[in-house]
Amino acid sequence: MTTFLYKPHVMNARKEVTTPDIIIDQLIIVDESAIERLPIQRVNSHESLQSAFDPIKLTPVYLLTAVGGGVLFGSGVLVCGVGQARVTADCAVSRQAWRLRHLADHFDKLRLAVQLEQSTGRPQRVEQHSASLPEPKELLQRAGGHDEDLPRGLMLACPCSDLTVDASAPASCEFLVEDTRLDRRLKQELHLVPADFDSWTERPLPRYTVGPVDEVEHYI
């Protein structure tokens, strides 16, 4: 059995932060046209991913998770090879999240943007307003939720399709969500490197070190 241990830093409207640990065992990608389940082992909180594909498609998603005290709103990025099925993507989940009660009150006040920098080409910036996204309540219901409630263990990933960009690793992607009502933002940075990238200029051999070889009289 596989799960993803989601460890968000959750900010509420008063800017207080809590740190619940939440077991996620189902990630559902849901938009107006499809519902897909991403194998949970592809979900992580890495800030850097290796990619075996070129080019890669980056699809920012907003994440909804219900934990009992209001829905958690977070950000993520689906990363897969161009032309590959979305369910083969990795989903990099940010550890920043907002707690929202009455999601609908906030949802029409969100500005989303993706900034992409890569070694080839000029930086790209794409923006989208949440008003052009499907209502989260509808997506929640499509995925088995009710109102703003979701069964435990589920995380919904709702693609922000207008923000989808193609990239070639190495690349850096910044996904920004601004809540203009409460004047706060979620910022997720994701770095993408080719799988054959080697940060060591000269890779050393590992060394085996022993420590005390005589009897230690007083061992902690």
Next chain:
Amino acid sequence: MKYTAFAATMQAVWFSHDEGLSWNRLLTPTGGIYNEARCWAVATHPQRPGELLAGTDQGLYRWTQASGRFEHLPSPMDSLQILQVEQDPHDPNFIVCGTRPGEIFISADNGGSWTRSRLNAGTECWFINTSRVTSIHFDPRDRDTIWITIEIDGVFRSTDRGETWERLVEGLRDCDTHDVVFIDRDGERRLLCSTEAGVHRSEDNGRTWSHVPTPAAPWPYVRSLKKRADGEVIFASVGDKPSGETSMLLASRDDGMTWTQLPVPEPINSTIWSIATHPSDPSLIFVATIFGQIFRSQDGGDTWEKMQRELGEIRMIAWAPDANGSIQT
């Protein structure tokens, strides 16, 4: 009787082979566990002398006296904190583990494979952010029934060996529950549950609870409850607050109706977090404070002495007779 005492601490498991006088850990290179792993639970079983299960932040481990080392048991709990471990008194292969986040995992094959129980404990908790399992008990009267306490979500009972759970909190002043004892006498059953708001009693198998006044204790925070192995005394540890700066140990000889303070040497530096008894000898009891003090009684709780060695943060203490043969550490 030769026995070993075990302490689950925030620096792995400590062993005492001289009745609590001295304590040591296994060495990291040969012990099979990182000796600064955070360990919350240790469990022994009368049918498995010389064996110990340990719940840590690095997974579940089994120590054997024969090997003198720990072995990691792969499980879905590897990324979680394993706070409680219990084995079925009738079948040591049946292992129940409780974690943070508050989940229950069960193995029926001695740790070879695991299932995640359908426990709907609180997903989130304002005060501690994430719920956690504080105790696991196999019902002494019914082999299919398991009880757990969850901080901060109350008491849960399963009557189908952990497949499904029922939450039983009516009458609890506080759902920060820590421990349960069972009093089955003359066909009647009484349960006691320790909580942040004192001891509670149930006369209807957990369906409803009522608060039990404990005037002997100046504070309401009751942590551990334990019946002496002969069933004649129930011990309760009370602290001035969680973690705390002082504590007292209470005893009841009338099934929890009245309580008296036991003469544990002072100063006690924090809440007594764990009480260790074993069916092989009702007279031997260890208790440990969360901030490292260890006290021992060899007369069933009438008198106590403080062990000189203090450890770091102790989460659980246990003792068990050794298996035949020499100790390897």
